[in-house]
Amino acid sequence: MSSSFRSEGPLSGNILPRPRSVFVSSPCLGKSRRSLIELMKVMMTTKLRPGNQARLAAPSSRALCNAAALRSTRSPKSHSVLQSRQALHVCAAAADSYAQSSLDPIERVVSKVVGAKNAPTVVTTGYIALWYGLNVAFNLQNKVIFNYFPYPWFVSTIHVVIGTLYCAAMYLAGAKKASFERPITKKELTLIFPPAAMHAIGHVAANLSFAAVAISLTHTVKTLEPAFNVILAKLILGEATALPVLGALVPIMVGVAMASAAELSFNWYGFLSAMMSNLTFGFRAVWSKKNMKEINIGSTAIYAWTTLISCLICIPGVLIFEPQVFPAIQQQIAEKGLVAFATPLASVGLLYHLYNQFAFNTLARVSPVSHGVCNVVKRVAIIATSVLFFGNTLTTQTKIGTAVALFGTYLYTEMVKKYKKH
Numbered sequence: 001m002s003s004s005f006r007s008e009g010p011l012s013g014n015i016l017p018r019p020r021s022v023f024v025s026s027p028c029l030g031k032s033r034r035s036l037i038e039l040m041k042v043m044m045t046t047k048l049r050p051g052n053q054a055r056l057a058a059p060s061s062r063a064l065c066n067a068a069a070l071r072s073t074r075s076p077k078s079h080s081v082l083q084s085r086q087a088l089h090v091c092a093a094a095a096d097s098y099a100q101s102s103l104d105p106i107e108r109v110v111s112k113v114v115g116a117k118n119a120p121t122v123v124t125t126g127y128i129a130l131w132y133g134l135n136v137a138f139n140l141q142n143k144v145i146f147n148y149f150p151y152p153w154f155v156s157t158i159h160v161v162i163g164t165l166y167c168a169a170m171y172l173a174g175a176k177k178a179s180f181e182r183p184i185t186k187k188e189l190t191l192i193f194p195p196a197a198m199h200a201i202g203h204v205a206a207n208l209s210f211a212a213v214a215i216s217l218t219h220t221v222k223t224l225e226p227a228f229n230v231i232l233a234k235l236i237l238g239e240a241t242a243l244p245v246l247g248a249l250v251p252i253m254v255g256v257a258m259a260s261a262a263e264l265s266f267n268w269y270g271f272l273s274a275m276m277s278n279l280t281f282g283f284r285a286v287w288s289k290k291n292m293k294e295i296n297i298g299s300t301a302i303y304a305w306t307t308l309i310s311c312l313i314c315i316p317g318v319l320i321f322e323p324q325v326f327p328a329i330q331q332q333i334a335e336k337g338l339v340a341f342a343t344p345l346a347s348v349g350l351l352y353h354l355y356n357q358f359a360f361n362t363l364a365r366v367s368p369v370s371h372g373v374c375n376v377v378k379r380v381a382i383i384a385t386s387v388l389f390f391g392n393t394l395t396t397q398t399k400i401g402t403a404v405a406l407f408g409t410y411l412y413t414e415m416v417k418k419y420k421k422h
Contacts, residue, residue: 161311204314
């Protein structure tokens with residue numbers, strides 16, 4: 001006698017036949033029956049995990065194969081070989097179908113080339129590569145602009161204005177998940193605004209440093225950002241940090257001190273601006289950790305709203321701190337023409353938004369610690385390419401100090417992973 005039951009979970013609504021009770025005299029057959037039951041239980045109970053990297057907790061290929069092989073063990077002995085071969089084909093098809101169902105749209109496209117198993121890794125690697133490439137291009141283009149147009153408040157404002165226009169265009173085109181997602185409530189605005197304000201000020205401070213000193217020095221100083229995060233987490237959230245994690249900050253401080261002392265382009269304005277960026281980004285990280293749990297929108301939407309709020313802060317800043325920029329704009333347009341002046345600004349703004357977007361996308365697919373390691377490698381790539389591109393001369397002490405600071409940042413991420421509280 002047989003009956004049916006209704007599955008619950010991602011396959012809800014499908015009627016699955018209940019396996020008939022049969023006499024099991026073979027250990028292999030018993031194992032196959034257990035695998036089939038295991039497969040059905042997984043199919044009934046599996047749920048999608050939230051976030052951009054939703055995956056189905058798929059059963060193992062071995063379980064699928066054993067389940068498929070159950071049919072062959074019930075057949076007459078004269079057909080056992082043929083049925084076994086058919087079971088293998090069923091196994092492969094079932095495994096591939098189940099793996100395909102766990103992929104997001106981009107991974108499904110990639111899986112046609114590399115297979116369903118490798119698609120998530122390939123997509124994540126692609127996101128990291130785009131993040132690095134866009135970030136390097138942004139830093140180089142940004143410095144080129146500052147070399148002939150040293151107005152960091154105005155350029156910073158252009159970055160976030162272009163980002164806001166990009167998000168608005170995506171939203172109007174129907175790609176809401178790739179932009180603002182939905183209107184936010186008054187309470188959500190009060191939660192997003194503090195870290196967004198720190199994001200805006202920190203971005204301007206970083207550009208003040210980029211305009212004043214070499215890119216390599218700014219990025220070396222910015223390796224101190226974890227130290228600010230630790231201090232502010234203690235002061236604001238009351239979170240204690242393990243002693244080995246604190247110890248990992250020492251080589252960062254030593255490396256930054258060595259590199260700064262011997263940097264040929266060093267000046268206090270550029271150094272203190274980079275330190276201000278560290279401080280404000282530290283506030284952004286701590287307040288984000290405190291507030292963002294109460295906001296029910298995705299990370300992409302949070303960044304889009306952060307960009308819009310940054311516009312509201314940066315635009316008045318230009319009027320207050322850089323009123324002299326407007327005669328300089330008129331002079332640039334007179335010398336180069338409107339298109340030649342505006343195109344680099346628009347492109348650097350788009351690069352800024354896209355590299356941050358891919359950084360967020362990468363963070364959604366990897367652990368925070370892995371993201372931190374990626375950040376270290378990113379700084380190495382930016383420092384190396386900027387030195388080669390601009391032909392900057394680095395003293396031996398600066399090279400050693402930069403290497404020590406970067407190693408300290410890597411060590412810090414490893415200590416955080418090891419001593420993270422569960």
